[in-house]
Every structure is written in C-alpha cells, then in structure tokens.
Amino acid sequence: MKRKKLLIGAIALFLGFTATAQDKADFTPSGEVNGKVFFNYHYDMTKGTEKESSFEIKRAYFGYDYNIAKGLKASITLDVDKNDGGSDYTAFLKKAQLEWKASSAVKVSLGMIGTVQFSDQESFWGYRYIMKSFNDEYGFGSSADLGIKAKFKLSDSFSANAFVINGEGYKKVQDDDGKQRVGASLIYQNKGLIAKVYGDVNSAKTTVAGGTEKDVTASALATFIGYKFSDKFRLAAEYNLLTNGTKYSKVSDNHDLEGMSFYSTYTFDKKWEVFGRYDYLTSNTLEGETEKWNLSNNGNAITAGVQYAPVKGVKMALNYQGFMKKDSASEDNSMVYVNLEFKF
Template identity: 75%
Template sequence: MKVRTLLIGVLTLFMGFSVIAQEQTEFKPSGKATGKVFFNYHYDMTDGEEQESSFEIKRAYLGYNYNIAKGLKASITLDVGKNDGGSDYTAYLKKAQLEWKASSAVKVSLGMISTIQFKEQEKFWGYRYIMKSFNDQYGFGPSADVGIKANFKLSDSFSANAFIINGEGYKKVQDEDGKQKVGASLIYKHKGLIAKAYADVLTTTLADEEGNETDVTSNTFAGFLGYEFSDQFRLGAEYNLLTNATNFSDLEEGKDMIGWSFYSTYTFNKKWEVFGRYDNLSSNKLEGEAEKWNLAKNGSAITTGVQYAPVRGVKMALNYQGYNFKDSNNEDNSLVFVNFEFKF
C-alpha cells in the first residue's frame, strides 16, 4: 500500500514537472520596439504674442517591450521632449519597469513605473497628443515615478490599485528626503459606465527662513465618472483636489488647488470624430490675503475640434484651444492647432 502511494506521488510529481517544462518549452521570449511622436502646427491669436505661429514636436516616445517568461515582462521607454532648463529636446527615462502577472487577479510592477492617478481619465479623454488629462496638465500628479504598484481584479466589475513611489516624478529620480508617496484607487466598470476614486498622501520636511524644520503633508483626491452611451458618444467628468502644495512635488502648507474637467466625443465612423473639453482651475484664499494665492493661473480652458484617423497608427486633429484667466490683468489665450500623432 505504501509502495503504491509512493509510486502515485512520484508519478504525480513527475507529471507536474513535465507540464511546467512543457509550458517553458512552448513559451518563446519575444520583444517589440515601439515609437510615438506628437507633432503640431499652431497659430497664436493672443494679443501681444511675438511668436504668432510655429511647428513643434512636443513629444517623441521610444520604447521596447520584452516578454522574458510567461507572466513576466520588462519595458523601457524614453521620453524625448522639451527641458525647461536648457535643451529643447532632452531624453528622460519615462519607464523602466518589470511587470509580473502573479495570477489572473494580481499584477505587480516595479522600477520606473507609470502611475495610476489619471490613467483611466487619460484613456477615456482619448486625445493625449492634443492635450494632457487634467491632473497631468495642471501639475496635480506625475505620469511616472520610481516605486512599486499592484493591480487587483476584485470581481468582473471592480478593480483596485495600490502604490508606493518617491513622489517627485520621473524627471527627479532621487527621493530627496526619504519619504514616499502612498496611494490607492478603486475602479468600477460595467457595460458603458466607469467610475473611479483615487487618493494619495505625501509628507515632506520643509525649512523656514530661520532654518526651523516642520513636516507638511499633502493629499490628492480625484473622482472620475464616464459613460459611453453607444459606440458613437461618450461623456466624462472629473473632480480633483490637491492640498498643501503648489504642484505634486512642491509642498507648501495652506495652499490648495481645485479643478473640474468635462469632456465628450461623438464618433461618426472609424475615421472621423468631434470632441470638446472644458477645464476649470481654482485655488483657495490664504488667511489675511485679499486674492486667491494662484490667481495668476486660475481660470478656465476650452478645447474643441475634429479628428481624422486615415490609417491605423496615424491621427490628426484641427482644434481650438483657449484659456480665460480669472485675473483681468492677464491676456486670455486663443490658439488654433493642427495636431498629429504617428506611432508604430
């Protein structure tokens, strides 16, 4: 009896190893190079602007994805864009991550990773080559950072994300004070509906003019709701709040920013669609001050246009972009763009 049990155990173990070996034999490591370019021509109708028109390459992404083993993938992406510190085109490391699909319900990524703050909003908006999504556009959060994140599939409709990152963004890879940003999101998807709630917290040590140090904690909150009424029409809305900071990496106690964004698209067919978007950025008023601290940048933005996609991998859009400042001393912006995206 014992011999038979032992034999069955050995055969079971052998069969298990055979299945694993077969899966490893059948799996073939493979890689793929990727590229994406954002190009535009714009005409500036703002009064007093010296540069009336210009051709621009705003972004060029160069990447490579490699499937190392079943459920294990490595990715690297370079972001070539303008550097405010000097060069017009500087290459930044945008992504350098190892992704492990632990199961059908759990996926873990580490390294220089894409963040989760506005991933769903950006995808639903759909026109990153024309304008960033609200959080990215106005400095509420970075699109990538160094750290680790995990995605969880909770059910057919619910999923969740959690992360720990440095908090300074992908252009500042060093963690300046050794304190990380921690956050999570909960996402609901059912038929044409998508809803998302996001929150994070970051604490840093700041010194005043006399050298006294104090810890300041900043929070970001985001709520997003989108609905695809049919294959032709979708409508999205989001609310965003950043506390105790002038942007995601520069903390300053008492300064808050609030933002709303609404956007929609109507698709005529696979090649033609029209879109529109309205943003509103505001800030709080500090104690003892007559005006809101960010008055010079507070305002509302309107973007509207038509997109044509002649072939897969190429998009182009004629669109208008305007920004109305709350501060009457600032001249409102008014521009016409022709944007292109081409990728492989």
C-alpha cells in the first residue's frame, strides 16, 4: 500500500512538472511597436482673430508593448506635445507600466499608468483626435499618472477600479508635499448600456484669506451613461464636478467647476459616420464677488461633423467647433477643422 501511494505521488508530481513545462513551452515572449498621430488644418472665423488658419500636429504617440510572460505585460509610450515653456514639440513619458493579470477577475498595473477617470467616456465618444473628452478638455483630470491601480471583475456586468496616484498628471509627476490622490470607480455594462460613477480625493496646503495656510481637500466626481441602440447609433451623457480646485492638479479653497457633456454618433456604414457633441462648463461665485471666478472660460461648446475612414488605421473628419462664452466682453470662438488620425 505504501509503495502504491508513493507511485501515485510520483506520477502526480511528474504530471505537474510536465504541465508546467508545457505551459512554458506554449508561451513565447513577444512585443509590438505602435504609433499614432493627430494632424489637422483649421480655419478660425472668430471675430478679430489674427491667426486665421494653420496646419498642426497636435499629438504624436510612439510606444512598445512586450508580453514578458503569461499574464505579465510591460508597456511604454512617449507623447510628443507642446510644453509649458512653449516648445513646439517635446517628448513626455505618457506610459511606463507593468501590468499583471493576477487572475481572471483581478488585474494590477503600476508605474506611469493610464488613469480611469474618463477612459470609458473617451472610448465611447470615439473622436479623441478631434477633441478630448470633457474631463480632459477642461482640466478635471489627467489621462496618466504615476501610481498603482487594480481592476476587479465583480460579475458579468459589474467591474470596479481602485487606485493611488501622485495626482499631478504625467507632465509634472509629484508636487512638494508628497501627498497622493486616491479614488475608485464602478462600471456597469450590459448589452448596449454602459454606466459609470467615479470619485477621487486629494489634499494640499493652500494659502487662504489673511495669508494663513490650511489643508484643503479637493475632490472630483464623474458620472457617465451611454447606450448603443444598434451598430448604427449611440448616445451618451456626462455630469462632472471638481470641488476646491481650479484644475485637477491645483487645489484652491472654494473654487469649484462643474459641467455636462452630451454626444452622439450615427454610422452609415464602415466608412462614413456623423457625430455631434454639446458641452456646458460653469463655476461658482466666490464670497464677496459678483462674477463667477472662471467666467472667462465658462460657456457652451458645440462640435459637429462627418468622419470618413477609408482603410483600417486612418480616419479623417470635417467638423465645426464653436464655443459660446458666458463673458459678454469676450468674443465667441468659431472654427472649421479638417482632422486626420493615422496609426500603426
């Protein structure tokens, strides 16, 4: 009996080693280069504008993904863009992350990671090469930051994210106080419906009235719902709120921003579609003031156009972009764009 048990154990151990060796043999490390460019020509019809038209490259991304082992992937992406110093093109580190699929229900990413505040909204909007999604466009959040995040599959319909990041974005990776931003999101997806709620908080010392310093906590709330009625038509709406901040990375006591965004697309076939979007941005009025603190940037934005995608990896669009300002002393913006995206 004892020998029989030993024999069975040896066979089990051998089969285990064989299965492990087979797994290793089945996996081959591999990598892939990727790139994306946003190009446009625009004509500015705003009254009094000096620069009427221009060709631009707004963004150029260059990256590499490498599958190290099963469930383990490394990614790096460079973002070529203008910097605060005015240089036309500067390469920023947009992504440098290690992604580990711990199980079928848990995935962990760390390093310079993509954030989750508006990733689903941007994907549903579908025209990042024309205009950023609301949170990104008006400074409610950043698309990447240094930190760690975990994604959890809770059920067939529900998933959640939790994260800790520096909070300054990928162009300025950490402020002097060393405090982090923490947050989470919950997403529901079922057939054509997607709904999402997101929240985060971060704090910093700020100078208030009288010249004294105090800790102020800023928070962001993002809600989103979208529905694909068919392969032809999709519609979405967002509500977003930033409290105690003039921007996601700039904590400021009692300075709030809020806004809404609505967008829709109708697809005629694989090559042609029309789209439209409406944004509304506003801010609060500070104590003792008569005008809203962000009046010069508050207003309504309209974007509408038609997209043509002749082949995989190439998209182009003719569109109108207007911004009607709440400040009566400022001219409304009115522009016509021809946008192009090509990627590999």
